[in-house]
Every structure is written in structure tokens, then in C-alpha cells.
Amino acid sequence: MYHRVLALIIKEFLAILRDAKSRMVLVGPPLVQLLVFGYAATFNLNHVPFAVYNQDRGTASLDLVAHFTNSAAFEKFAVLNSDNQIKSLIDSRQVEMVLVIDPRFSRDLLTHQPAPVQVIVDGRNSNTALLILGYANTILMNYSRTWATAHGAPPPLAEIVPRALFNQNLDSRWFIIPGIVALLTQVVTLLVVGLSVAREREAGTFDQILVTPMRPLDILLGKSIPGLLIGVIEGSVIILATVFWFKVPLYGGLLQLYLGLLLFVLAITGIGLMISSIAATQQQALLGAFLFMVPSIILSGFATPISNMPVIIQYLTLINPLRYALVVIRSSFLQHPSFMSLLPQYLPMAALALASLIAADWLFRKRAV
Amino acid sequence: MSDPPLVLDQVTRRFSIAKRVVVALDQVSATTTPGLVTGLIGPDGAGKTTLMRVIAGLLRVDSGGVRVFGVDVAADPLAVQGMISYMPQRFGLYEDLTVQENLDLYADLQGLASGLRAARYGELLHMTGLAAFTTRLAGKLSGGMKQKLGLACTLIHPPRLLLLDEPTVGVDPVSRRELWSIVDHLVRGAGMSVLLSTAYLDEAEKCDEVLLLHEGKLIGSGPPGDFTKSMAGRSFQVRAAGMSKRVALTALTGRAGVTDAVIQGESVRLVLDRDAKPELVREAGLKDAVVIPVPPRFEDRFIDLLKIKAMAESPAKTLVMNPASRASTQTQPADVVIEVKHLIKRFGDFLAVDDISFTVRRGEIFGLLGANGAGKSTTFRMLCGLLLASSGTLRVGGFDLSHAAATARGQLGYMAQKFSLYGDLSVMQNLRFFSAAYGLTGQKRRQRIDWALSVFELTPFRDATSRDLPLGFKQRMALACALMHEPEILFLDEPTSGVDPLARREFWQRINGLADHGVTVLVTTHFMDEAEYCDRLVIMGQGRILAEGTSEQLKDHCRDESHPNPTMEDAFIALIEANDAQIAALARQA
Numbered sequence: 001m002y003h004r005v006l007a008l009i010i011k012e013f014l015a016i017l018r019d020a021k022s023r024m025v026l027v028g029p030p031l032v033q034l035l036v037f038g039y040a041a042t043f044n045l046n047h048v049p050f051a052v053y054n055q056d057r058g059t060a061s062l063d064l065v066a067h068f069t070n071s072a073a074f075e076k077f078a079v080l081n082s083d084n085q086i087k088s089l090i091d092s093r094q095v096e097m098v099l100v101i102d103p104r105f106s107r108d109l110l111t112h113q114p115a116p117v118q119v120i121v122d123g124r125n126s127n128t129a130l131l132i133l134g135y136a137n138t139i140l141m142n143y144s145r146t147w148a149t150a151h152g153a154p155p156p157l158a159e160i161v162p163r164a165l166f167n168q169n170l171d172s173r174w175f176i177i178p179g180i181v182a183l184l185t186q187v188v189t190l191l192v193v194g195l196s197v198a199r200e201r202e203a204g205t206f207d208q209i210l211v212t213p214m215r216p217l218d219i220l221l222g223k224s225i226p227g228l229l230i231g232v233i234e235g236s237v238i239i240l241a242t243v244f245w246f247k248v249p250l251y252g253g254l255l256q257l258y259l260g261l262l263l264f265v266l267a268i269t270g271i272g273l274m275i276s277s278i279a280a281t282q283q284q285a286l287l288g289a290f291l292f293m294v295p296s297i298i299l300s301g302f303a304t305p306i307s308n309m310p311v312i313i314q315y316l317t318l319i320n321p322l323r324y325a326l327v328v329i330r331s332s333f334l335q336h337p338s339f340m341s342l343l344p345q346y347l348p349m350a351a352l353a354l355a356s357l358i359a360a361d362w363l364f365r366k367r368a369v
Numbered sequence: 370m371s372d373p374p375l376v377l378d379q380v381t382r383r384f385s386i387a388k389r390v391v392v393a394l395d396q397v398s399a400t401t402t403p404g405l406v407t408g409l410i411g412p413d414g415a416g417k418t419t420l421m422r423v424i425a426g427l428l429r430v431d432s433g434g435v436r437v438f439g440v441d442v443a444a445d446p447l448a449v450q451g452m453i454s455y456m457p458q459r460f461g462l463y464e465d466l467t468v469q470e471n472l473d474l475y476a477d478l479q480g481l482a483s484g485l486r487a488a489r490y491g492e493l494l495h496m497t498g499l500a501a502f503t504t505r506l507a508g509k510l511s512g513g514m515k516q517k518l519g520l521a522c523t524l525i526h527p528p529r530l531l532l533l534d535e536p537t538v539g540v541d542p543v544s545r546r547e548l549w550s551i552v553d554h555l556v557r558g559a560g561m562s563v564l565l566s567t568a569y570l571d572e573a574e575k576c577d578e579v580l581l582l583h584e585g586k587l588i589g590s591g592p593p594g595d596f597t598k599s600m601a602g603r604s605f606q607v608r609a610a611g612m613s614k615r616v617a618l619t620a621l622t623g624r625a626g627v628t629d630a631v632i633q634g635e636s637v638r639l640v641l642d643r644d645a646k647p648e649l650v651r652e653a654g655l656k657d658a659v660v661i662p663v664p665p666r667f668e669d670r671f672i673d674l675l676k677i678k679a680m681a682e683s684p685a686k687t688l689v690m691n692p693a694s695r696a697s698t699q700t701q702p703a704d705v706v707i708e709v710k711h712l713i714k715r716f717g718d719f720l721a722v723d724d725i726s727f728t729v730r731r732g733e734i735f736g737l738l739g740a741n742g743a744g745k746s747t748t749f750r751m752l753c754g755l756l757l758a759s760s761g762t763l764r765v766g767g768f769d770l771s772h773a774a775a776t777a778r779g780q781l782g783y784m785a786q787k788f789s790l791y792g793d794l795s796v797m798q799n800l801r802f803f804s805a806a807y808g809l810t811g812q813k814r815r816q817r818i819d820w821a822l823s824v825f826e827l828t829p830f831r832d833a834t835s836r837d838l839p840l841g842f843k844q845r846m847a848l849a850c851a852l853m854h855e856p857e858i859l860f861l862d863e864p865t866s867g868v869d870p871l872a873r874r875e876f877w878q879r880i881n882g883l884a885d886h887g888v889t890v891l892v893t894t895h896f897m898d899e900a901e902y903c904d905r906l907v908i909m910g911q912g913r914i915l916a917e918g919t920s921e922q923l924k925d926h927c928r929d930e931s932h933p934n935p936t937m938e939d940a941f942i943a944l945i946e947a948n949d950a951q952i953a954a955l956a957r958q959a
Contacts, residue, residue, distance in 0.1 A: 011794065014794050207753075208785055213807060
């Protein structure tokens with residue numbers, strides 16, 4: 001049994017490594033996605049173009065505008081002298097925010113009265129608009145505090161003193177790139193495993209294997225172990241790139257990280273084998289893999305928080321291995337979690353791995369005879 | 370009209386596959402005659418399709434030239450394409466359209482004026498016998514009907530030169546005859562010139578002239594009669610009384626003076642070298658043999674030509690399972706090894722296998738013969754344990770393989786259609802994998818791999834990627850992999866389809882050797898010639914066994930005064946027609 005499984009594993013690796021197209025699957029998509037996600041995907045805003053319509057002539061307003069222009073998040077695009085200009089600038093997406101300062105702004109401040117400042121944002125992209133408002137708020141708060149101390153005005157009654165744990169600068173890259181580790185491991189494992197049985201079925205070699213004395217369990221092991229190894233190696237390469245290329249700190253324990261990765265790859269291997277044993281052709285297998293991949297990414301918390309989803313959908317995320325893998329990997333990068341604290345992630349992944357492998361085994365037997 | 374339909378002048382075309390350069394066409398020169406069927410004959414990989422595509426202007430030549438009715442294809446491909454119609458091997462029928470919609474589509478594509486359509490459709494549908502099926506989806510037609518519809522679509526606009534690339538491949542013998550009569554009708558009636566390629570050598574005799582292609586080279590051309598004429602007086606039937614036909618074959622094969630020897634039913638068909646005398650049969654030890662002269666076949670000349678070419682190559686050896694004798698040779702030959710009783714397989718409403726029974730004894734070569742869809746592949750898959758039977762008994766070597774433990778499968782070898790092995794792996798890697806898959810380890814495994822490399826003469830190719838091997842070597846490797854574990858029972862699915870006649874002979878010689886050593890062999894084939902190699906066979910049609918017996922017994926079914934020497938194909942067609950008539954009679958009663 002051991003010899004047979006070993007022979008299958010060797011054959012599987014040879015089949016993947018000797019075929020130029022299969023080699024591409026291992027190197028091409030991960031590289032492209034790593035670059036795209038690593039550099040392009042960020043929640044942080046930089047250089048948001050904005051316009052100023054300053055009706056006030058006092059130094060206070062100039063000081064406020066300076067606060068905006070000096071921040072890395074904003075870049076002054078235009079200075080307006082009439083409110084007619086606002087509409088066309090926003091419509092043509094030349095600016096995403098317009099800062100409108102009231103003519104009485106400086107006077108109100110000097111008389112210690114509330115001084116209104118209008119912020120107009122482009123609401124077509126609600127997500128960006130909310131972020132811009134948040135940034136603008138922070139700048140205004142700073143401005144008020146500085147003004148109050150300098151002019152002996154009463155300080156704000158209550159204010160937020162934020163402190164972000166684990167990611168002090170709230171750099172979104174620290175959040176996204178560890179997520180890519182899980183994402184790319186899933187893509188590669190699913191493709192390698194998902195196509196493996198379908199490819200053999202197409203070539204007629206699967207029949208050839210089935211008439212040998214190999215048992216379905218041997219075939220299952222022989223098919224899943226290569227997927228497992230490839231997935232873990234692929235994951236490791238991306239972890240290295242994350243740490244040494246993108247400079248995301250890895251604070252947590254490697255053991256916790258790898259236990260999670262292993263269980264995750266095992267679950268994905270099981271799902272890949274299920275898809276592969278249902279599909280009759282490679283094309284069907286590819287379609288099946290994507291049918292699983294897209295919802296699994298959306299329902300994983302990779303980009304949007306699971307807690308924001310409707311409750312029914314939240315239940316659906318419970319059978320998505322990627323959901324748990326993201327928690328394990330992200331926390332292993334930015335904190336130092338204990339095994340116990342990750343148990344709620346490990347256990348469901350182990351259960352999913354077991355269930356999917358058993359299902360794959362059953363499907364093998366069903367399709368085999 | 371003085372220009373011939375086709376002039377080939379030193380046509381050469383190379384392909385580079387991986388790192389290898391393959392010469393698909395090597396300085397092929399020929400001229401065809403107008404108003405005739407020209408056969409382009411050769412095994413798979415001979416360059417037939419490449420030549421067709423070159424003539425149709427779909428491929429450029431590396432050197433040389435092609436002229437169709439005097440027009441150079443390279444200079445004016447559009448003018449040439451206006452004069453020809455080309456039906457590729459897999460004609461592009463739209464399976465989700467009906468017969469009529471397919472015809473309409475091709476009429477639109479070829480720009481046939483709508484006023485002319487009704488008459489043309491009527492003519493084509495009548496000729497192909499598809500008139501009753503115009504509303505049927507093309508995907509629901511049988512293989513033969515699809516080919517006929519493809520031909521009808523090709524002929525919507527009658528061409529001056531018709532190119533047909535293997536129109537009869539995978540088509541049952543009845544449809545094959547019908548296709549041929551359509552082609553004859555086109556040539557005699559409409560004066561069309563036809564170039565038709567085929568790998569079936571027996572079809573050469575139906576052509577008016579023949580271009581014989583082998584490994585990219587033209588090795589012969591002329592009327593088929595010229596080919597057989599040169600073989601006159603060299604073909605014999607040898608009936609060795611009191612001697613197994615296989616022993617007789619072994620005694621004759623490879624002997625000086627023997628061009629070719631193959632099993633044909635109960636006797637051996639012998640072709641002698643030009644200067645050899647039939648007396649050599651007695652010298653070979655067949656004392657009481659009856660030697661009857663028989664008319665030569667086209668295939669005899671082909672073998673003769675190949676033999677002259679391959680003089681230097683060593684003859685194939687008889688296959689010995691293992692230098693050390695094996696247990697199975699000592700067992701009684703009468704054991705029933707494969708037993709099938711009332712086997713039924715349903716797919717939904719469709720009855721794929723309808724209550725069949727047969728037995729196969731140890732050391733027998735047993736054939737399952739039938740057209741596509743006759744149920745032979747389904748039966749075969751059930752026997753191998755790849756498919757569950759709906760009902761009935763099925764025992765292979767004492768086990769029902771679909772239920773038996775994995776170890777029971779260790780006694781059978783399986784060679785799949787198309788020799789499916791791992792194309793990306795080298796020969797050695799394939800052998801290593803399959804030896805381990807059959808549970809061989811250590812010393813034993815090394816021994817068997819060495820055995821396979823030497824017996825099948827694969828040593829020079831051990832590191833070659835299997836995908837790039839020539840077809841004959843792929844077939845050898847597939848057989849080597851199936852025999853790694855010295856199986857008692859060997860399953861062969863269409864084992865020699867497409868390989869050249871020499872490789873086919875070599876293959877059967879090996880199989881004969883195995884049967885002599887007590888290995889039971891089960892073969893499926895739709896290739897009528899292959900049936901001659903079987904000790905016994907069943908002919909299947911519509912899921913049932915139509916007849917069972919030796920090939921001679923089956924031929925007796927249709928032997929009469931007008932057909933004193935029927936071929937296997939004649940027997941097959943007679944059986945199918947009788948069965949169809951019976952079904953029609955039953956339907957009338959009901």
C-alpha cells in the first residue's frame with residue numbers, strides 16, 4: 001500500500017512538473033495576483049484631489065486649508081471663487097471633495113463661537129466618501145485642538161484618543177497581504193487538485209488506474225498528498241514574499257501559522273477532489289473550481305467584514321474554510337496567538353477537511369464503478 | 370479540362386513537435402486522373418491529413434508545389450477553394466441543429482441561391498438516405514448517419530474535386546458500404562474527381578487508383594490491380610491438420626522466403642517472397658499441411674513493400690512472459706476463466722446490454738466484435754469492473770471484479786483504447802509507475818522493468834516523453850505496462866486501431882505467444898480484420914449477441930454459391946441485416 005501511494009505521488013509530481021502548462025499554473029497566477037493585490041489593493045487613501053472654496057479672508061481659514069494640504073491624504077487641486085464651479089468639478093470626477101469655508105469662519109472662531117465648515121464629497125463611491133469624511137474629521141479635530149490651545153479657548157468637551165493595536169498606523173497592506181497568502185494557496189491547490197482526476201479521466205488513464213489493484217483509498221491518498229505538499233509549499237513562498245518583499249511583520253508563532261495552513265490546504269484538497277470526481281472533463285472541473293472560488297472569497301471576510309453580512313449569509317460562511325484560514329493567518333502575522341485561542345478556527349477547518357475528504361472518497365467509489 | 374485534378378510536385382512539410390522535427394510529407398510527387406476515386410492509403414501518422422490540408426490550402430508546404438486543375442494552391446488558394454470541397458475527419462456538424470438546419474447553414478455559408486436549394490436538398494437527402502430524418506438533431510444521429518450528413522453538407526455546392534479525409538473511420542460496416550456507394554455515384558454520375566484517405570487497407574481495392582503513403586513517403590501509386598498483380602501466385606492458405614494454428618504461424622513467421630504470415634480463421638494466410646516455393650511449408654515442419662493458392666490482397670503488396678524497406682530491421686520476437694516458467698502454464702486448458710450469464714445493463718430507459726451470456730476458457734483469444742453503440746464497450750467495462758451490471762452474473766478469474774477486493778484485480782492486465790498512458794512521463798517513468806501500481810517492489814520490480822525494456826525493444830526510448838513516441842511504440846509500451854505483473858487475463862480495447870500493418874502483426878504475434886502460455890485474452894474491436902486473430906468471438910448488435918463461434922463458423926452464416934469465400938465483413942453485414950429484418954418484422958406484428 002505504501003509503495004503504491006508513493007508511486008502515485010511521484011507520478012503526480014512528474015505529471016505536473018514535466019508539463020509546461022501545469023508548471024505555469026504554479027507560478028503564473030500567484031505571481032500576478034501577488035503583485036496586483038500587493039501593490040494595487042489598499043484601503044488607505046492617498047492624494048485625494050480636493051478643491052477649496054474659501055469665502056473667509058482671515059488667517060484662521062488659511063491655517064485650516066494648510067492642515068488639509070499638508071496631510072498626505074489630500075492634495076489641493078483647485079481654489080474656487082464661486083460656488084457654481086463646485087458642481088462641474090465633482091461631476092467630472094476631477095475632485096472628490098470640496099472644502100467650503102464660511103465668510104464668518106475666522107470671526108466666529110475669534111469670538112469663541114462654533115464655526116461651521118462644509119465638506120462636500122462625491123457620494124457615488126460610498127466607501128471612499130466615508131473614508132474621506134473620516135479623514136476630514138480627524139484633520140478638523142486636530143485643527144480645533146491646536147487653535148484652542150493657541151488662543152486660550154476652552155478645549156473640546158470630549159474627544160477620542162485613538163490607539164490602534166497590532167497595526168499602529170492602520171496600514172491596510174498589513175491586513176490585505178497576509179490575506180493573499182490564504183487566497184493564493186486556495187487558488188493553486190484547488191486548480192492542481194481539481195484538474196488532476198479530470199485530466200486522467202479525459203486521457204483514459206483513470207480507468208487504467210482503477211483496474212490495477214489500487215484501492216480507492218490509495219488513489220485518494222495518492223491524489224491528495226501531492227495537492228497538500230504543493231499547497232503548503234506555495235503558501236510558504238508567499239509567506240516569504242510577504243515578510244521579505246512587502247515587509248509585513250510576522251510576530252506570531254510559525255507553528256500556529258503552519259497548523260492552520262495545513263488544515264486549510266487539507267480542506268481545500270478535499271473540495272478540489274470532490275469537484276474533480278464529479279467533473280467528466282477538465283473544462284467542467286475548471287468551471288467547478290471557479291464556481292466555488294468566487295463565493296468563497298466574497299464570503300471569507302477577505303475584503304468585507306463577515307459581521308456586516310446578513311445573518312443567513314453569515315451562517316453560510318461557516319462552511320467556508322477560507323474564513324477560518326484568514327483569521328489564523330492574519331492573527332499569526334500581527335499578534336502572537338496561542339493554540340488555544342485559535343482552536344475555534346482549527347476545529348471547523350479540521351471538520352471541513354474530514355467531511356470533504358470523506359465525500360471525495362465516496363464520490364470516487366460511486367464514479368469508479 | 371486538360372489539367373489533371375491534382376498535381377503534387379515534391380511536396381515536403383515538416384512539423385516540430387517539442388524538440389523533434391517530424392517530416393510529415395517527404396517529397397511526395399503524384400498526378401491524379403479526372404473522374405476517378407483516388408485512394409490516399411496509409412496507417413495513422415502516414416501524412417494523409419497533412420496532405421489533405423495542404424491541398425485544401427490550409428497548410429503551407431515547406432518546399433514543392435500543389436496544383437489543382439492547373440491552379441497553384443500557394444499562389445491562389447481562394448481560386449482552388451472555389452473548385453474543391455473538403456470534408457475533414459471530424460466534420461463540423463452543429464449537433465444542436467437538425468439535419469435540415471445544418472443543410473441550410475452550409476447552403477448559406479456556400480452561398481447557394483435559394484431557388485436552387487429545394488432541388489439540391491432533395492437530391493442530397495435521397496442520395497444519403499436521410500430524407501426521413503430532416504427534423505432530427507444532428508447530435509442524435511448514429512456515427513454513420515453523421516458522416517453521411519457531413520458529406521451532404523460538403524456537397525451542397527458540387528465541387529470539381531472532392532477531398533474526403535477518412536470518411537469511413539469509426540463507421541459501422543453497413544454505413545461504410547453506403548458511403549462507398551455514394552462516392553461511386555458521385556464519380557460515375559456527376560463526373561466528380563475524388564481524393565479519399567483511409568487507413569483500412571481493404572478499401573484500397575474499391576478505389577480506381579491508389580497513392581500509398583507510409584511515414585510521409587509515397588511508397589507506391591497506380592491502380593489497385595497493379596499492386597495485387599505483382600503479388601500473383603505468392604499468396605496461399607495453409608491448413609495444418611492436427612496442429613494448432615498458432616504453432617503453425619510461429620513455425621512460418623520470420624522464415625527465409627516468407628514475406629508475411631497471419632492467422633485467418635482456422636488457417637494461416639501465407640505470402641511468399643518472389644522466388645520462394647510453397648514447398649517451404651513442409652520444410653518448416655508442417656508435414657500434413659494443405660496449401661491452397663488464394664488471390665492476393667492489397668495488404669500483401671503493402672507488407673511486401675514495407676518488408677523490402679525494413680529489411681535491415683530485426684523481426685519481432687515471440688513474447689515470452691518470463692524467462693522463468695510460470696504456474697499458469699501447468700493448469701488444465703479447459704478451465705472457464707470468464708463467465709457471463711444473463712448480463713443486463715440499463716442506462717435509464719436505454720438497454721445498452723440486453724441479456725447476454727458467454728464463456729471464455731483459459732488460453733483462449735476471445736473477441737467482442739460490433740459497431741459503435743452495439744454494447745461491446747459497455748460489456749467490456751463491466752468485465753473489467755469499471756461499470757456495475759444492472760443484473761446478471763459476471764465472473765472473471767473466479768471474481769466479480771466490481772465487488773471483489775483490490776487484490777483480485779492483480780490477476781488482470783488492461784490495455785485501454787488509444788493506449789492511454791501518461792503522455793508527460795517518460796517511458797521509464799510510466800513503467801516504474803505501473804509496476805508499483807501492480808504492487809511490484811524491489812528486485813522483482815527491477816527485473817520486470819528490464820524485461821519490458823528488452824522484450825518490447827524500448828531501451829532506446831527509455832527517457833523519451835511518451836507523448837512524442839510513434840503510435841506503434843505507444844502501443845508496445847501500453848502492452849508492456851499491462852503485462853508488468855504477469856496477469857492471467859488480458860483485456861484489450863481496440864488494441865491495434867490505426868497502427869500500421871507491420872506493427873499490428875508484431876502485436877498479434879506477441880498476443881499469440883501469451884495465449885500459448887495460458888493467458889486468457891479478451892479483445893474488443895470494430896476492425897473486421899482483427900476478428901480473424903481470435904479463437905472464438907461474438908458479434909454484438911443493439912446490445913445483444915447476434916452470433917457466436919469461430920470466425921469460420923460465423924462466415925458460414927453467409928456462405929453460398931455467389932459468395933464462396935465471404936469475408937468477416939460480409940458475415941457481419943449479413944448478421945446485422947438479418948437482425949434488422951427481424952426487428953422490423955416484430956415491429957410489424959406489434
